Amino acid sequence: MLLHLDLQKKLDRTEGSRELKVQMELDAGDFVAIYGPSGIGKTTLLRIIAGLSQADTGFLSINKSCWFDEEKNINVSPQKRKVGFVFQDYALFPNMTILENLHFANSNAALIQKLLKQTNLEGLKHKKPAELSGGQQQRVALARALVVESPILLLDEPLSALDHSLRQDMQDLIAELHQTYQRTTLMVSHDIPEIINLANKLLVIKDRDTILYDQPKAYFERENLLDEIEETGLILAIDDKELLLQIGAKKRRLPYSKETLGAIQVGTKISLKRWVLPSKIHEIERQ
């Protein structure tokens, strides 16, 4: 067990105050998505773990070392906790180049080099953040958080500002980096497909309780937040990551992984299952 916490904090919101209560144990390498309505305290939980906010009562320990214990009056400063944190606004230092941003976080040159390569930022390393696009800034923020050699990585809605196609790429990158560095990751997200793709655990914060689930997908299905549809498609083209399929009258590009598919070729007819978000019925025909 890497992270063990049991925390309470009173949150003052415009619509009244409420209590955030969280209890969980995480293993090294876990990827936890934090899911719940706005203003419920998801970001606050990340801030408490990083030491940027303080819980009212409870305790928090990482690798058996105590970071916070209200009874014993222990509260380790954020400087000593040193977690990797990707802020919602990325918080890149505008006065520093990309390389300087990473170097400021940690001077481990070999790791910086490796991460610049993995995040495809090598060509941009001498540019300032303002010269980069949103997606590029996001990659810098992610690389910078990983340069901080911490067992914990906190992501506060890292993909919310990106458009759909960029989100897909970033999800792949986050999954790949998680595979490489195995940091215990907590990610605030509202996006159900994103959570299913990335997380192995799900922390749902609701009005009265906070529960940690082992299978994010099962939770969303149970709550009727996710549907499975079955379709038949004809393979029109295959590339490294995507299939071009003819499904009914429509052509669809769908991401796939080679390992799960086995021997296929153009012209093969396959049946596939996809997760889709529930939507309204927009047309009904009696059969």
Added chain:
Amino acid sequence: MNWSPLLLSLQLAFITTLCLLIIGIPIAAKLAASSARYKFLLEAIVSLPLVLPPTVLGFYLLIVFSKNSVLGGFLYQYFDVQLLFSFEGLVFASILYSLPFMVQPIQAGLQNLPASLSEAAYTMGKSKREVLWSVLLPNIKPALLTGIVLSFAHTIGEFGVVLMIGGKIPGETLVASIAVYDEVESLNYVQANFYALVLLGTSFVILGMTYFINARLSTKL
């Protein structure tokens, strides 16, 4: 033409601005970061010179600096320092008088930066001082420049305080703004006009340059 009052004004403004940078940055940083309940008291004290008649500040300094007061007596007895009617006294008074002009722009600049910048740096293990120096100050250059220029210009324009505690000792406390008044009183309009014109020109050039540089800095950011 006697340049001495003008040079003295520049010297006073330069030293005052330098001291204010050293004193003002920590005060501004403290005020910007603090959410203490009594913060407003410190803010009010720092801003007092903005609304106080300069003669009031001068009057109290006159009393505090005098050899009969606790501070003035202490300084005179142990350090042989006499702040009344001396250049050192003017520097001290100018620092108090121009303090809000340095602190307020820097405080506003710091408060306008997103909190996530310093928080991100804290999670990287950086101390408050490192964060101020490497992350915050480099990102508020226009505010720093404004603070420096306003303090400098305000010190040059100082009149009431200097009159109260400086007198007009040539080469020691006779600064340009006092010299203008002095020359007018002796009906020496040509010399008065000389000082006035130089002050007008310098002030305009300094402010013009500041606005120009700030416009360029803000388009760059």
